[in-house]
Each structure stands twice: as structure tokens, then as C-alpha cells.
């Protein structure tokens with residue numbers, strides 16, 4: 239390996255942002271990745287109805303051979319599944335064993351990681367939310383802007399700008415569907431009351447979706463195929479960023495490799511990585527100078543715990559995730575109106591209750607119903623599924639879903655550990671909800687329902703669905719930044735103490751988790767770590 243090369247583990251949103259930042263500064267990068275390839279969607283000019291007609295077997299492509307992507311709602315279920323083309327993103331890895339309690343983990347060993355399936359919500363942390371980070375909020379401000387200009391974030395200068403200061407000049411928002419437009423108009427009428435009575439602000443979603451062409455990636459033309467993979471690259475996924483890395487000098491990508499563990503001297507000098515080819519073959523040892531772990535919070539914990547098993551470290555405390563509750567709603571004013579299959583499918587509005595932050599803050603994403611989703615109202619109609627589905631077609635344009643996110647904090651009781659189960663080193667993911675959980679969820683949901691009423695919508699209480707912990711896939715906190723030092727914490731540069739040349743640049747680094755999507759912050763932090771390493 240060339241002298242001065244930085245080894246990055248993982249090609250997800252974090253790893254790719256880090257690599258681009260290092261390459262921009264002329265550093266050499268070797269990226270090691272399990273990296274299963276996700277097939278990119280084709281026919282970039284066909285909107286959903288025409289694309290569906292073009293498919294040889296639409297049922298199988300859209301829903302899977304046995305309809306597994308069609309998730310009919312029940313009280314415990316989710317409201318949409320993953321289509322067959324995305325299954326590979328979540329496929330497990332032989333030899334990577336895990337058990338979980340109180341948590342439903344989702345890991346990815348795909349090229350691009352979990353964000354190959356994300357919904358693009360990109361919300362910067364405020365300076366207050368960055369207070370626990372051991373560096374000035376301005377450093378993140380610069381990194382947020384750099385990431386935004388790399389991936390493209392659309393939105394609007396509106397009431398949300400005070401809560402999401404970055405990017406300072408977003409791309410124009412995706413064109414709103416009629417239901418979203420109606421909710422926004424109702425918000426305009428109720429704005430002052432909502433601010434005063436509910437401490438609520440609402441605006442256009444901040445999305446990693448291009449509304450102007452940018453090189454290979456083309457602007458969103460409302461094809462309505464987001465769930466099956468955007469064929470235009472309008473919706474950013476890390477595989478697009480990886481392709482940009484591959485155009486640069488000094489970048490080498492090695493997929494098909496699992497990093498098992500790190501080998502360091504007693505003085506904390508990381509000298510070697512132990513690697514395993516995922517398709518068979520002998521294990522390898524790689525001599526290294528500088529290593530950055532960006533394998534996603536859980537897989538990074540696995541590597542660190544395997545590396546430290548000999549010195550008595552078997553647990554990383556502080557695992558966090560956002561509790562999410564799905565709140566289906568109906569806008570009676572839109573009953574009988576059609577829905578638009580040709581429209582951006584995921585959330586187009588976002589709202590924040592208690593923008594000042596803290597445990598009571600709520601960050602909620604509002605999605606009006608499109609092609610692929612089905613609403614729990616179907617199952618509550620007393621007319622049988624067939625009749626309900628027929629009626630559902632008439633209701634479709636009036637239905638929506640709020641995805642409500644709650645904040646989390648590091649607690650010792652929630653952890654990731656490595657245990658010997660039946661002779662196999664197995665990752666245990668254990669989560670204990672915060673003591674406030676029983677009171678804050680109902681109180682928060684009451685406020686969300688009150689806001690919806692002011693927006694002319696009605697959310698039946700019985701339909702709210704508390705998702706299991708882990709479902710938000712906002713994992714964080716196990717190797718946190720700390721200004722106070724301490725082994726297995728990060729210094730301001732992202733260096734893992736007590737090592738000299740081992741860095742961490744994914745969700746593991748976050749010392750706290752506000753009630754909002756974290757990936758834009760993961761990318762900005764990785765970018766910042768890359769800048770410090772590269773300069």
C-alpha cells in the first residue's frame with residue numbers, strides 16, 4: 239500500500255463523505271467494504287404508470303414473487319415493505335451473528351450501505367444540539383455546506399430555516415403534490431396560533447433530492463418511483479458518491495472484504511487489519527498507517543469489540559436511536575380527489591415541535607399517500623378487505639402519514655456487546671427505553687394530533703403505531719466524542735482514544751441524538767474528520 243494512504247472501512251453515507259473530503263485534499267484512500275452491489279434502476283424517462291406497463295412481470299418487480307413487499311397494515315405492522323430490488327441492501331453476512339433484545343437492528347453490507355434505501359430527509363443539527371461535541375459548531379457549519387454542495391439538498395427558505403440553518407441556500411423544493419399544497423395553505427392560515435399554542439413550526443422537507451441537473455445525476459421529474467430506486471439519481475444515494483470517488487486519482491476501492499479486527503501495539507499504534515474475503519478464500523493481514531472506521535454504528539462496534547476481546551472490553555454502552563411513531567391521518571377536504579402517482583413519494587413536509595430542543599422536542603415528517611403505500615384505514619373499515627380496498631382507491635388522495643421522531647440520550651443500560659454464544663462470537667444489541675418514555679409518547683402524540691387538526695386533518699388515535707426501537711435506523715452513541723477524555727471516546731479530530739492512528743466517522747461518534755434524522759450530520763462530521771486528517 240502507498241505511503242500516506244488512509245484506509246476507510248465502509249462505503250456508506252459516512253465513508254463516502256469522508257473519502258471525498260480526503261481526496262479533495264490530495265490524500266490517498268483505500269476503501270475496504272463488504273460492498274454487495276445494488277442494481278441501479280433503469281428507464282430514467284418513464285414515470286410510474288408507464289414504467290409499470292413496461293415491466294415483464296409487474297407484480298414480481300413491484301411486490302416480490304410472493305407479494306412480500308405489500309404489507310397490509312395491522313396494529314403491529316409497518317405501512318410499506320421493501321421491494322425485491324432493495325432486498326440485497328439488508329441481506330445478512332455469513333459469520334456476522336447477532337442477537338437483540340428491546341431492539342430490531344437493521345444492518346447493511348451493501349455498496350453504499352443503508353442509505354441506498356433511505357428517504358433522503360436531511361436535517362442539520364442546531365448549534366444547541368451540537369453543544370456536547372468537543373469542537374465549535376462553526377466547524378460543522380462549514381462541513382454541512384460542503385456536503386450540501388456535493389450531494390444537493392432541496393428545500394425552501396421558510397419557517398424551518400430557523401431550526402435547520404444548513405444548507406443556507408437549498409435547491410428549490412421538489413414540486414409539491416396537491417395534498418401537500420393543501421396542508422401548507424392551512425399552515426399559512428394557522429401559523430401564528432401553531433407557534434404560540436403548540437410551539438410548532440412547519441415547512442418544506444429538506445431532501446437530498448436534486449431539483450436541478452448536476453453532472454451524471456439529473457433533476458427530479460416526479461417519476462414517482464422513489465421506493466423502487468430513483469433511475470435519474472435525483473435522490474442521492476452513496477453509490478453515486480462512490481462513483482465520484484472512483485473518478486479521482488488516489489482512490490482504490492476493494493469490495494468483497496470484511497474487516498474482522500484491528501491489531502495494535504501496547505502503545506496504541508494500529509499496525510494491521512485482519513481481513514476476510516466474503517466469497518471464500520484465506521484470511522489476509524494488511525499493514526496500515528491510518529484507519530477510519532465508517533462501517534455503521536453496529537458493524538463498527540463489532541470490529542472494535544473483536545479487536546479488544548483480549549483485553550477485557552466486551553461492551554460499548556450508550557446505544558441510541560430515535561423512537562418513531564407513525565400517525566396516519568385523513569384530510570376530509572380531499573375526499574374523492576385523486577392522488578398523484580407521478581410525484582415524489584416520500585415526505586414533502588417537516589415540522590418541529592419545541593424547536594428549542596431537549597427531550598420534549600419532536601421532529602415529524604409528513605408524507606401524503608402515493609403509489610406504494612397502504613393506509614391502516616383499510617383494515618378498520620367494517621366492510622371486508624376487498625370492499626375496503628375499493629373504497630381505499632377513492633380515499634387515497636385524502637390520506638397521509640406523520641412519522642414522529644423522539645430524541646434519545648446515552649444511557650449505560652443500552653449497549654452493544656460481544657458474547658460467546660455456543661462457541662460463536664455474537665454481537666448482542668440491548669436497548670432499554672428512557673424512563674420518560676411512558677409519559678412523553680402520549681403527550682407528544684396529543685400535540686401532533688392537535689397540530690393536524692389545525693391543518694384540517696384528522697388522526698384517529700387507535701391507528702397510531704409505535705415502531706420498535708431500531709426501526710428508525712438512526713443508530714448512534716457507542717464511541718462518543720468527549721471533551722473529557724477517557725478510553726473508547728473520540729477526541730475532537732475523531733481519533734479513538736487510546737489509539738494513535740485509529741479514527742471513527744459514523745453514528746458511533748454522536749454524544750447525543752436530537753429528535754431528527756442524523757445522516758446529514760454523519761456526512762458532515764465525516765467530511766470534517768477528513769478535512770482534519772487531510773490538512
Ligand SMILES: Cc1cc2nc3c(=O)[nH]c(=O)nc-3n(C[C@H](O)[C@H](O)[C@H](O)COP(=O)(O)OP(=O)(O)OC[C@H]3O[C@@H](n4cnc5c(N)ncnc54)[C@H](O)[C@@H]3O)c2cc1C
Pocket residue numbers: 247248249250251252253270271272273274344345346347348349350351352353354355356357358359360361495496497498532533534535537538541710711712713744745755756757758760
Ligand atoms: C428505509 C430507511 C430510510 C432512511 N431514511 C433516512 C432519512 O430520510 N434521513 C436520514 O437522515 N437517515 C435515514 N436513514 C438512515 C440512514 O440510511 C443511515 O443513517 C446511514 O445510511 C448510515 O450510514 P453509514 O455510512 O454510517 O453506515 P451504513 O449505511 O450502515 O454503511 C456501512 C458500510 O460499511 C460496510 N461494512 C459493514 N461492516 C463491514 C466490515 N466489517 N468490513 C467491511 N465493510 C463493512 C457495509 O458494506 C456498508 O458499505 C434511513 C434508513 C433506512 C433503512
Ligand code: SF4
Pocket residue numbers: 447457458459460461462463464465467468469470471472473581582583
Ligand atoms: S420522483 Fe423519485 S424516482 Fe422520480 S425523479 Fe424524483 S426522486 Fe427520482
